[in-house]
Amino acid sequence: MRSLAIYLKNYRKESILAPFFKFLEVVFDLLVPVVIAQIIDVGITGNDRPYIIERFFILVLMAAAGLAVSITAQFFAAKASVGFATELRQAVYDHVQKLSYTELDTLGTDTLITRLTDDINQVQNGVNMGLRLLLRSPFIVLGSMVMAFTINTRCALIFVVAIPVLFLVVFVIMYLSIPLFGKVQARLDAVTGLTRENLTGVRVIRAFCREEEAVREFDASNAQLTKLNEFVGKLSALLNPVTYVLINIATVILINNAGLQVNLGNMQQGQVVALYNYMAQMIVELIKLASLIITLNKSAACANRVADILKVKSSMNHPVSTASTAVCGENAVEFHDVTFTYAESGAPSLSNISFSVKRGQTVGIIGGTGSGKSTLVNLIARFYDATSGTIQIDGQNIQNYSQHDLREKIGVVPQRAVLFKGSIRENMKWGRENATDEEIWDALTTAQAREIVENKDGQLDFKLEQNGRNLSGGQRQRLTIARAVVKKPEFLILDDSASALDFATDAALRRSLHQLSGNVTTFLVSQRAASIRQADLILVLDDGELVGKGIHDDLIRTCDAYREIYFSQFPEEREKYNTSNTAVSVNASEVTL
């Protein structure tokens, strides 16, 4: 948690001035009972009207000065805490951007969202309250005791006993509730996760008539959070009544003793009122202190969660600049005995994969669901590092490329088409910041998306909603393909990104990708045999193993898995294949005979 203090370093001045002005406010607060005592003991007892008026104006001046310093303290505390939270949020966000997919998979999106939003807000609140009140409350409590000693030592002893007892009560309740704040935030993570899942999947939930189950699941998770929050709340709520009871007991004892002292002539009535005022100020401050401690504890729990994210180190090291030892042979991509296992997953998702691809070739990757197709292409873009084996691009191990240089070479169209809120032009420029409208239209033409954009109001200026939800699935896919093409990458990876396209558009897309200028090496992941049939190299994956590689005509003869997939999609060709195979074997037996 202390590690977060560096984000206050640009607000050092504000962090000192806020408590300083609060201290001045305390001085004014502690002087008020003294002036009131003087009004009673001197002004009222001596019937001295001008004295009373003079003291009254002093009180008004003190109140005005107190207000001014309080507002100033508030200003500095707000400036420091808001600035601190802004820098912290930025730092966490930047850090998360640097983490590899492995860490992001392990952490999970839901907890990252809670930590970047709610947790940082709680920490900001804690810094604000801490700067203003952390010193004020002890100043008032101890100041009241000191002022009580200046009035009457015997009565001041009641403060000496009451204060540690009150501190003890506050401490015990805090001790019990502190560990629970971390648990509350963890349950909040769970509720956030469920909310996100249910809201993003709301159409599916309705399509499967699972509204009731979704509501029930959400209620259960929400109820768990509420139950824990209620328990922590009840525990914390004990503070006020318990401190009030103790202070009231102390006040009764104080008034009783002070009354005796007045009767004995050791004290005046005004001084009794001053002592009572100090006791009352202490009550208010202790209650503030208790709620401050609750806030600070919540903030500490949240600060620890935020600090934990900053402690996570990326498992990937990217060199600052690309090593200049590349040997540009004819192979654009080479996999040498690559095995990959996801973190926290027992079995490898890819085992001993070796193949090489020539520059400008089109590679089709096919296989059943979960066979490792996406995993394989994710390794090319270095979203994950291979567990063993090496991957080379242009003769250079991909681990020797700087992240920028590697990603510059590669255009990825992920399986889930993700677009961002903004105009189509802005989304296209994610590919290349300085792309001209003409280049964007060319890319849209290649991706078979020109017509879609031409029919939209404002065309390239048409505003997309978050996630591009004002487009159909197929339209989104085509725009994400165009975004990757705008980049003019050397390697284009399409991870099942044409699944929502009809067969004719899919074929047209493949034709235009083939005609892309430059020597673009394309990886096409697809479940459709027709999409990859013409590829220069087809990789067939089955349960993480490379069970076939070659061109269609060879694989149809030699690879059972490929044949199975192909004929399941083109059953009419199975007949032809069986007939020609029988003819071949009959001819062969005739030759033998």
Ligand SMILES: Nc1ncnc2c1ncn2[C@@H]1O[C@H](COP(=O)(O)OP(=O)(O)OP(=O)(O)O)[C@@H](O)[C@H]1O
């Ligand atoms: N982030 C992850 N963490 C752990 N395991 C994963 C992760 N992503 C994928 N897997 C596992 O790795 C295996 C291969 O998954 P992959 O997504 O590469 O398959 P795929 O062939 O692309 O499937 P599909 O055609 O359904 O997209 C699967 O068993 C899957 O459960």
